Amino acid sequence: MDEKRGSTGLEAKITVRDLDMGYGSFVLMRNMNFAVNKGDIFIIMGGSGCGKSTLLKVLIGLLEPLRGQVFYDGANFWEEDARQKDLIMRKFGILYQSSALWSSMTLAENVALPLEQYTNLSKSRIRELVSLKLALVGLAGFEEFYPSEISGGMRKRAGLARAMALDPDILFFDEPSAGLDPVSARLLDDLILELRDSLGTTVVVVTHELQSIFAIGNNSVFLDPDTKTIIASGDPKRLLAESKDPKVMSFLTRGEKTSQGVES
Amino acid sequence: MSTKSQNKAEMRFSHPSQDTLVVHIGGNWLLETSPPSTELLESEIKSFKTTRTINFDTKNLTNWDSSLLIFLSKVFNLCAQRNIHIQTEGIPQGVRKLLDLASPKRQRKGITRKGEKKSFLVGVADTTDDFIRTSMEMLAFIGEAALAFGKLLCGRANFRRIDLITVIQESGAQAIPIVSLISALVGLIFAFVGALQLKLFGAQIYVADIVGIAMVRVMGAIMTGIIMAGRTGASFAAQIGTMQVNEEVDALKTLGISPMEFLVLPRMLALALMMPLLCLYADLMGIIGGMIVGVFMLDLNFMEYYNQTKSAVALTHLWVGLFHSAVFGLLIALSGCLKGMQCGRSASAVGTATTSAVVTSIVSIIVSTAIITIVCEIIGI
Known part of the structure; x- marks a missing residue:
């Protein structure tokens, strides 16, 4: 498969090929292959403890995979030198599960830090940008x-403002709706959609919130801890309509169905 | 939006009619290409005072980022001030959507906070208020701790014995290496400083008296206290502070378990028990430190040094030293746990609590040493 073209022939932003991941000798998932196209809202889903957050760590460069490659715009991330890796990572915006805002800094300082670190913009320009992002x-x-x-909810949004500080190409979200009330979760989903539509940003979301998955996702992978592989991929709504896999159906219907038409 | 080239950002103006201004935006409107400012547009509006409508033409716009959004927000504000109508059709759809997201109507009303400046008097009042509040909290904490001790004596205190053993191990046995090193070096330094003077009139043997009495009566306890304040007191504050952040203390309270008995009591007990033992050990190490100087530098005989120490150090000195250390143990545990319990709910608050615990412990060690010394002087021991 061409790393710049996904299996669908669209322009692939991220391509994962033959990826094994885990910790030390413990393999969490093996033989993962998928592509995230430009402008996708790509969902990484699966039950608790299946390795969703670990996969995210591999994708954002925090954890080296045991085997396999991750390509960003055709560049093999884990084979690149430290400087190249840094350049690739600078195109990422990441919203962590706990927002991970620096508690000793104001929201403005939180958003300003990446700008101060990576740009030579003047203080007044940074102030304008911070106000805009917030x-x-x-x-x-x-x-x-x-x-x-x-x-x-506001902390999540502030975390998102910080993630967007450097106008990233790819936004990663780790459990964006965790700990939010339904209205705040919905507002955050809407925000993710609007940002994707207006900026054309590629979005990767780790979540097990079904409402979010169906509301925003247009592509996905389903991780299964038993077989340690991806057992389903594609548009979540299509998976719900067509999947024959009992685990996928059970997950997507909150345990009501284990396969098409069969009540559990 | 992501592809960047070296093409500059461009802006020019045209006037298809008397009251209409078209702003032609082209090239790469990226932060690094330093796009034009709104001042150019402002002066254009000033020179064509009849302008009532502004249109945008972005056909030649190649790339854009947040700089275009900032530019357009400023233009919108400018036009709002001058009552000029803006036609947004020419602006790319994505930009329009983002401008809508950032528009004032999508924000909460009435939220602002600028760097507040307090007057001097308000500052004094706030500080006094804080001082009174923290003093009351400290007194309440000491009272609760005393009650918890009472419960312990009646055998009704609610804590896990394994926790007590763990804290005893952490604050006792695991502190031995650092206590050994510091005490031996302090004994060594005492002997060295004393020896320089005593040698002048051939009274080197009294080095044993200086080191023995100083270490056993007070320095062993103070050095152990300061080590334990930095090591264990800080760890208590950080542990309990982090438990506050993670709502673990709240979880105990809602289960009807007193955090004072469950968290504070075992720590106080462990330090009150371990401090005298560590102090005794520190005394010994200090004397050994002094002996090293005595034997190897002053050419004193080992037995001579030992006998001189034995005759100089009375048992009263030892009891005074041990009393110091037990008091220090309680004070360090109280300060550490108090600051941990008062900790706010953020990472920086844990840092503040830890620092404050160490400072409070050390200050209380020095103050209590002064009080005990004066009392000993009055009662003649």
């Missing part, structure tokens, strides 16, 4: 607040 996630006026002074 306004994009609906947090205008909260610049001088500390993370401990705002709600969990």
